[in-house]
Amino acid sequence: MKPAPFVYHKPRTVDEAVTILAEVAPLYGRVLAGGQSLVPSMAFRLARPAHLVDINNVTGFDRLAVDGDALSIGAAVRHTSFHRPVTEGPLGKLLAFVVQHIAHYPIRTRGTFCGSLAHADPASEWCLVAATLDATMKAKNLRNARDIPADSYFEGIMSTVLKEDDILVEARLPILTADTRFGFYEFNRRAGDLALAMALVLYRIKDGAIVEPRIGIGGVETRPRRLREAEAALTGREPNSANFRAAAEAVAEAVDPLEDTQASAAYRRDLLRAVVSRALERASV
Amino acid sequence: MTDKIEIALTVNGRTYAVRTEARRTLADVIREDCGLTGTHTGCEHGVCGACTVIVDGEPVRSCLMFAVQAEGKIIRTVEGLAKGNELHPLQRAFIEHHGLQCGFCTPGFLMLATAALENGLEIDDDKLIDVLSSNLCRCTGYENIIKAVRAAADEMRGQR
Numbered sequence: 001m002k003p004a005p006f007v008y009h010k011p012r013t014v015d016e017a018v019t020i021l022a023e024v025a026p027l028y029g030r031v032l033a034g035g036q037s038l039v040p041s042m043a044f045r046l047a048r049p050a051h052l053v054d055i056n057n058v059t060g061f062d063r064l065a066v067d068g069d070a071l072s073i074g075a076a077v078r079h080t081s082f083h084r085p086v087t088e089g090p091l092g093k094l095l096a097f098v099v100q101h102i103a104h105y106p107i108r109t110r111g112t113f114c115g116s117l118a119h120a121d122p123a124s125e126w127c128l129v130a131a132t133l134d135a136t137m138k139a140k141n142l143r144n145a146r147d148i149p150a151d152s153y154f155e156g157i158m159s160t161v162l163k164e165d166d167i168l169v170e171a172r173l174p175i176l177t178a179d180t181r182f183g184f185y186e187f188n189r190r191a192g193d194l195a196l197a198m199a200l201v202l203y204r205i206k207d208g209a210i211v212e213p214r215i216g217i218g219g220v221e222t223r224p225r226r227l228r229e230a231e232a233a234l235t236g237r238e239p240n241s242a243n244f245r246a247a248a249e250a251v252a253e254a255v256d257p258l259e260d261t262q263a264s265a266a267y268r269r270d271l272l273r274a275v276v277s278r279a280l281e282r283a284s285v
Numbered sequence: 286m287t288d289k290i291e292i293a294l295t296v297n298g299r300t301y302a303v304r305t306e307a308r309r310t311l312a313d314v315i316r317e318d319c320g321l322t323g324t325h326t327g328c329e330h331g332v333c334g335a336c337t338v339i340v341d342g343e344p345v346r347s348c349l350m351f352a353v354q355a356e357g358k359i360i361r362t363v364e365g366l367a368k369g370n371e372l373h374p375l376q377r378a379f380i381e382h383h384g385l386q387c388g389f390c391t392p393g394f395l396m397l398a399t400a401a402l403e404n405g406l407e408i409d410d411d412k413l414i415d416v417l418s419s420n421l422c423r424c425t426g427y428e429n430i431i432k433a434v435r436a437a438a439d440e441m442r443g444q445r
Contacts, residue, residue: 002329035351043329043348192419
């Protein structure tokens with residue numbers, strides 16, 4: 001249970017970090033942010049990076065601020081930063097609610113928002129948030145910087161379009177309008193475990209009908225995503241239990257669930273019916 | 286490749302000059318180089334919480350942090366809780382409420398609870414259970430740990 005040897009790098013600036021990473025990435029160099037997933041993998045020697053570029057001391061990476069119509073979350077912003085609402089309105093409340101489902105308190109003090117997005121566990125709450133809200137990921141390497149929209153960012157289990165020499169320097173979440181309602185529901189067997197199924201939904205109500213619904217799911221397929229067909233079916237409907245159940249059914253029909261030692265595909269599909277329905281109910285109150 | 290790095294660690298107010306490989310965790314360095322074996326290592330992959338220490342006021346798993354990352358930070362371990370022969374209110378409460386049996390998980394629970402109380406945890410039952418679910422105890426069934434932390438919280442609040 002001891003990590004294999006590696007060379008430790010401690011850059012102080014973004015430029016220094018991408019320069020070092022460009023050099024060591026081909027030699028199995030990796031970025032170390034909060035380390036709450038990487039270090040356990042190293043302890044098991046599932047990961048044996050030869051170089052670690054520790055980005056915890058990079059100036060500016062702890063930045064968490066509203067820039068116009070988006071919340072910018074720097075590469076080293078930790079989960080605990082969201083325990084209290086970071087913005088006024090629904091977005092701050094949404095993040096404060098969801099963060100309580102991420103692992104445990106002493107993990108949240110170290111783990112980072114962007115680290116979760118880069119790690120891309122299918123059951124990551126922040127990945128679900130990014131997919132559902134259509135976050136923008138800002139990646140930077142020695143040659144260029146680019147913005148990646150959420151719908152083309154996640155590739156599969158612990159896999160994203162980030163290249164080995166990229167640092168995810170920031171994630172941007174759109175600020176939600178004051179009348180946006182949200183509901184989140186996660187099922188797992190023990191507090192702090194990874195979700196077996198979870199859903200994040202958002203919608204507004206106009207003249208008694210649902211407008212601009214978003215239904216995101218996580219922990220079920222290889223990556224989190226929005227279910228646009230189910231969203232379309234909910235648009236213009238009354239927010240009531242029958243319509244919520246119909247939407248949940250549509251979601252359950254549309255997915256291709258993972259199968260593993262924790263749950264069968266059929267069980268995950270069944271869980272999904274319940275979590276989507278409950279998330280929609282939560283958003284309605 | 287495995288060059289040793291010289292660092293200075295500040296643990297419980299004392300500075301330790303350490304030469305260590307980068308791959309060594311804070312937990313191992315606290316135990317083996319600083320000689321502070323009150324911090325226990327259990328699972329060594331972040332699940333059990335036995336190695337919980339306080340770094341810059343926040344509870345962390347010291348098995349998931351490399352010692353080289355802790356340079357310049359203020360580290361507190363279970364050895365720093367008592368003042369001389371006077372136990373910390375949490376330590377006394379754990380004894381009074383039978384919050385431990387074998388004691389292996391106790392340092393981790395004490396540091397977790399210390400940080401949670403110092404950081405203003407509201408002691409309603411849900412919140413307390415949620416925080417204490419961070420760590421594993423195989424002896425007590427948790428009820429007595431919950432009682433102990435609640436009692437210590439009441440006492441500490443009274444002292445303020």
